[in-house]
Amino acid sequence: MSRRVLAIAAAALVAAFLLAAPFGFKPYGVFILSTWAVMSIAAIGLNLTLGYAGQISLAQAAFVGIGAYVTAWLTTRGWPFWSTYLIGATACFAIGWLLGYPALRVQHHYLAFVTLAFTTLVYLAFRNEEWLTGGIYGITNIPRPSVLGLSTEPGRVYYYFCLAHLALVSAAAWWLIRSPWGRAFVAVRENPVRALSLGVDTRRYTLMAFALGAGLGGISGALYAPLVQYIDPSPFALGLSLNLLLMVVVGGSGYFLGPYVGAIVAVLLPEWLRFTEGYYLMAYAVLVIALMVVCPAGLLGLVERVLKPRSKAVASDR
Amino acid sequence: MLADILQLLVAGLATGAIYALVAIGFTLLWQTSQTINFAQGEFVMLPAFFILIAMGHFGLSFWPAVGVATLVSIVTLGLLFKRLIVDPMIRHGVLPLVIATIGLAILMKEAIREFYGADAQPFPPLAADDNVTILGVSFSLQNIVIVAIGIAAVAALQLFLNRTRTGRCMQATAQNPTVARLLGIPVERMILYTFLINAALVMLASVLITPIYLAKFTNGEWLGLYAFIAAIVGGFNQVRGAIVGGILLGVVDNFAAAYISSQYRLALPLLILILVILFRPQGLVGRVEERTV
Numbered sequence: 001m002s003r004r005v006l007a008i009a010a011a012a013l014v015a016a017f018l019l020a021a022p023f024g025f026k027p028y029g030v031f032i033l034s035t036w037a038v039m040s041i042a043a044i045g046l047n048l049t050l051g052y053a054g055q056i057s058l059a060q061a062a063f064v065g066i067g068a069y070v071t072a073w074l075t076t077r078g079w080p081f082w083s084t085y086l087i088g089a090t091a092c093f094a095i096g097w098l099l100g101y102p103a104l105r106v107q108h109h110y111l112a113f114v115t116l117a118f119t120t121l122v123y124l125a126f127r128n129e130e131w132l133t134g135g136i137y138g139i140t141n142i143p144r145p146s147v148l149g150l151s152t153e154p155g156r157v158y159y160y161f162c163l164a165h166l167a168l169v170s171a172a173a174w175w176l177i178r179s180p181w182g183r184a185f186v187a188v189r190e191n192p193v194r195a196l197s198l199g200v201d202t203r204r205y206t207l208m209a210f211a212l213g214a215g216l217g218g219i220s221g222a223l224y225a226p227l228v229q230y231i232d233p234s235p236f237a238l239g240l241s242l243n244l245l246l247m248v249v250v251g252g253s254g255y256f257l258g259p260y261v262g263a264i265v266a267v268l269l270p271e272w273l274r275f276t277e278g279y280y281l282m283a284y285a286v287l288v289i290a291l292m293v294v295c296p297a298g299l300l301g302l303v304e305r306v307l308k309p310r311s312k313a314v315a316s317d318r
Numbered sequence: 319m320l321a322d323i324l325q326l327l328v329a330g331l332a333t334g335a336i337y338a339l340v341a342i343g344f345t346l347l348w349q350t351s352q353t354i355n356f357a358q359g360e361f362v363m364l365p366a367f368f369i370l371i372a373m374g375h376f377g378l379s380f381w382p383a384v385g386v387a388t389l390v391s392i393v394t395l396g397l398l399f400k401r402l403i404v405d406p407m408i409r410h411g412v413l414p415l416v417i418a419t420i421g422l423a424i425l426m427k428e429a430i431r432e433f434y435g436a437d438a439q440p441f442p443p444l445a446a447d448d449n450v451t452i453l454g455v456s457f458s459l460q461n462i463v464i465v466a467i468g469i470a471a472v473a474a475l476q477l478f479l480n481r482t483r484t485g486r487c488m489q490a491t492a493q494n495p496t497v498a499r500l501l502g503i504p505v506e507r508m509i510l511y512t513f514l515i516n517a518a519l520v521m522l523a524s525v526l527i528t529p530i531y532l533a534k535f536t537n538g539e540w541l542g543l544y545a546f547i548a549a550i551v552g553g554f555n556q557v558r559g560a561i562v563g564g565i566l567l568g569v570v571d572n573f574a575a576a577y578i579s580s581q582y583r584l585a586l587p588l589l590i591l592i593l594v595i596l597f598r599p600q601g602l603v604g605r606v607e608e609r610t611v
Contacts, residue, residue, distance in 0.1 A: 056413070102592075106599050109354055109412065113550050114595050117588040120543070124588075128581045238543075242356070242420050249417045278432045285425035289418045293406045296414035 018163060022156040030155045031227075036267045037162040038223045041169050043247040043259030045216025050245070051254035052177060053209030054189030055103050058241040059115035062122035063092045063214045065236030067221025069126065072139040072231050081145030081226070089218040096214020100207035119241045126233035138232030142225050152226075162223055169216060176212075177256065185209050189254075250291060252300030261299050321455045326572050332461035333530075334568020335468025339523040340545035341552065341560035342475065343516035349492035349555055350512045353404055354416055357423040358520070359542020365391045365524035366441055366533040367430055380442050388521050396517030400510060423538065430535035443529035464526050471522055472561055475515070479557065488512060540584075544571075547591045553601025562603050566590075 022030045046060045070088035075081055102114045126133045133139070144152045145161075152158040176182050184205045187195035196202045225231050243266055251262025269287070273280040295302040340362055347353040355361070368387035372378045378386065403422065407415045445463040449456040479485035490498040491508040499505050531537060544567060552563025567587050575583040594601065 102596055106595055109554075110550075110595050110599050112354075112416075113546070114592055116546075117591045117595075121585060121588050124582060124585050246417050246420060249413055253413070279428075281428040282425055282432065285421040285428065288421035289403060289425070292414045292418040292421070293403065296407055296410035 022159050027155050030159050032268065032271055034155070034159045034162045034227050035224075036263050037159070037166045038220050038227060039244070039247065039267050040166055040260050040263040041223070042217050042220035043244055043251070043263050044169055044173050045213040045220070046244050047213075047248050047251075047253065047255075047259045048173065048176070048185070048216070049209050049213030050248055051258060052182060052189060053185040053206065055100075055206060055209055056108065056112040056245075057099075057115045057210065057213065058112050058238070058245060059096075059099060059118045060213070060217045060244045061236050061238065061240035062119040063096065063217030064221040064224060064240065064244075065122060065126060065233075066092055066095065067218035068225040068231050068236070069133055069139070069221075070218075071222040072142045072225040073132070075143055075145075075226070076139060076141060081143075085219070085222045088222045089215050092218025092221075093211045093215035096217075097207050097211040099214070100210030103206050103210060104203060116238065116241070119238050123233055123237045126236060133233070136232060138230060139225075140230045142229045142231065144226040144229070158227060162227065165219065165223055169219065174256065181205070181208070246288065250288060250298055252298030255298070255300040258298060258300050265299070322576075324455050325457060326576055327569060328457050328461050328465065330569030330572035331565060332464040332468075332568070333527075333572065334565035335465050335472075336523050336527045336564075337544050337548045337567050338561045338564025339468060339471060339519045339526075340541065341548035341564045342472070342557055343519040344545050344549045345554060345557060345560045346492075346512045347516055348549075350488070350495075350509045351404060351408060352412060353408070354412060354419070355516075356416055356419040356542065357426065357538070358545050359538030359540070360423045360426040361395050361517075361520040361538070362524050362527065362541045362545075363533075363535065363538035364395065364426055364430070365521045366528040366537075367434055369525070370439055370441070370533060371434070384525060388518065391521040392514055392517045394517075395520060396514040397510070399517075400513040404513070423542070427535050427538065434535070436535060438532035438534040441528040441533045444525065460529070467522070467526060471519070475519075476557070484508075484511065543584075544587070547587050551587075551590055551594045551601060553603050556601070556603060559601045559603045563601070566602075 018033075021033055025033065042060055042064050045063075046057060049055050049057045049060075067088040070091060071081070071084045074084035074087065099115065099118060103111050106114065127136060129135070130137075144158055146152065147161065150157065152161045177185070184195070184200050187198070187200050188202050188205050188209070192202050247262030247266045248259060249262070250265050251258035251260065265288075270280055270284045273283045276283050291299070295305070297305075340358060343361075344355060344358050347355055365387050368390050369380075369383045372383035372386045373380065376383075376386075399422075403418055404415065407418060443460055444467075445459045448459040450459050450462060451457075477485075479489060487498070487503045488508045488511060490501070490503055491505050492512075495505050498508075527541070528537075545564075548563035548567045549560050550563070551566065552561065553559025567590075570586055570590065571583060574586040578586065
């Protein structure tokens with residue numbers, strides 16, 4: 001019981017901090033926090049695919065990119081944000097479903113390589129199809145949407161907009177992994193043959209895990225484009241996929257809170273390390289390597305090891 | 319026309335030989351220790367800078383600098399990489415190690431940018447910038463030297479793996495570590511040897527490729543990707559797979575750049591990669607890997 005109270009108190013504290021934070025930060029700080037929220041959404045998606053359903057995907061950057069480009073292209077041509085957002089997320093969901101088919105044929109590292117190739121192909125298309133994406137010049141002047149007549153143009157307001165999305169996505173993910181679907185995902189990860197023999201349609205759930213993860217990537221991209229207001233292909237290269245993978249694994253793959261913690265490490269930590277000036281990315285890399293050496297299950301795995309040394313939590317309840 | 323094709327073929331074989339060297343190292347690490355090294359490209363980028371530092375800061379001439387750099391590479395990219403990063407993580411599956419090597423790649427890139435500079439540095443070539451005319455077609459001497467060295471290195475490696483006791487012990491370790499251990503093979507030492515061989519291979523690749531593309535801290539990004547594709551297309555679990563994959567990739571890449579589109583030159587290898595994985599996941603010449611359920 002007291003555990004539950006503690007958890008609720010901690011959650012309230014974090015929520016209060018996130019709500020109050022914009023008033024304590026300069027515009028750049030607010031921008032970084034917004035980036036954290038947007039990247040958390042993409043990482044939550046990857047955590048569904050990788051952490052719960054156990055399918056290694058390096059395609060998440062492509063979905064963030066597709067979501068961002070769809071939103072940018074349509075909103076700069078006068079479409080309302082909500083429609084573009086839905087189109088982007090749906091497109092990613094559909095492409096993710098299709099990309100899931102290779103996952104039915106190949107597993108583990110081979111799947112990682114297929115999705116890696118997919119990300120790089122999509123990146124090449126962003127860079128070279130100038131008539132559509134603007135090529136290396138990208139798309140500029142992406143407007144931010146109005147919500148109920150209130151413009152989200154100021155950075156602080158847009159931060160709350162992203163935060164609200166993160167809250168919605170979190171609630172949906174929380175519900176999903178406790179639903180029979182979430183259980184089925186874990187079953188597919190832990191033992192696909194056994195899951196199949198118990199009547200779980202592993203084929204459908206594998207595709208679904210891919211599609212849902214991709215859809216969340218699309219939502220993340222749809223929020224990212226108006227956040228930076230200018231997109232070009234470079235942020236959506238393989239590096240972002242690797243970075244998102246890093247977020248999920250460093251945070252703790254298969255833990256509900258893993259993506260949030262991982263996004264803190266990947267988005268905020270480099271900024272905090274800026275006092276080391278030219279060395280900040282090096283310091284970041286060393287910290288990541290050291291963390292993996294000390295605790296391969298990620299930060300939340302470390303927390304769990306400290307809190308309850310010998311008990312084994314059920315995967316989906318973590 | 320025919321002359322063009324022959325020239326492209328030789329250029330393709332030259333780059334292909336280099337990709338093959340890097341890909342062989344990649345597959346060796348995978349076979350013996352299930353290490354997917356995402357820093358493999360950076361492993362090729364770095365030794366060129368060891369040489370430049372040995373020449374620039376310690377005033378060595380080229381060949382002694384190569385000697386020193388080889389030693390430094392084998393110690394850092396072979397021994398230290400295994401002891402400090404791979405050993406502590408190997409028990410925890412593939413993923414943590416993948417993340418750690420991604421971190422390592424960032425570290426190497428940033429270290430070179432910070433301590434050496436972001437500009438592309440010229441690098442002394444192995445052969446004079448000359449052309450050789452064979453049967454009326456002129457070929458770049460440099461490409462021919464690269465192909466020759468590549469063939470020699472691969473042949474030496476194959477001889478070592480197939481004809482020496484240590485080499486066979488290494489193969490046994492790769493195929494079945496448990497049985498190898500039962501037969502009294504020092505499995506740990508064999509794994510260490512593969513890391514040392516990998517370090518030597520990337521060193522060689524670095525010396526061969528850097529004169530063509532100049533020494534730059536970002537070189538590893540695409541080199542790693544190509545080695546990766548070569549290894550998988552050929553067959554992830556076979557040394558000869560990496561050779562076939564590397565050469566195929568080099569040739570395809572050069573022809574695609576010349577005849578299809580230079581913007582999409584990377585797209586063709588990627589498409590080949592996807593098709594191979596979907597329809598022949600064991601690679602063109604690889605053997606089927608047993609799946610763990």
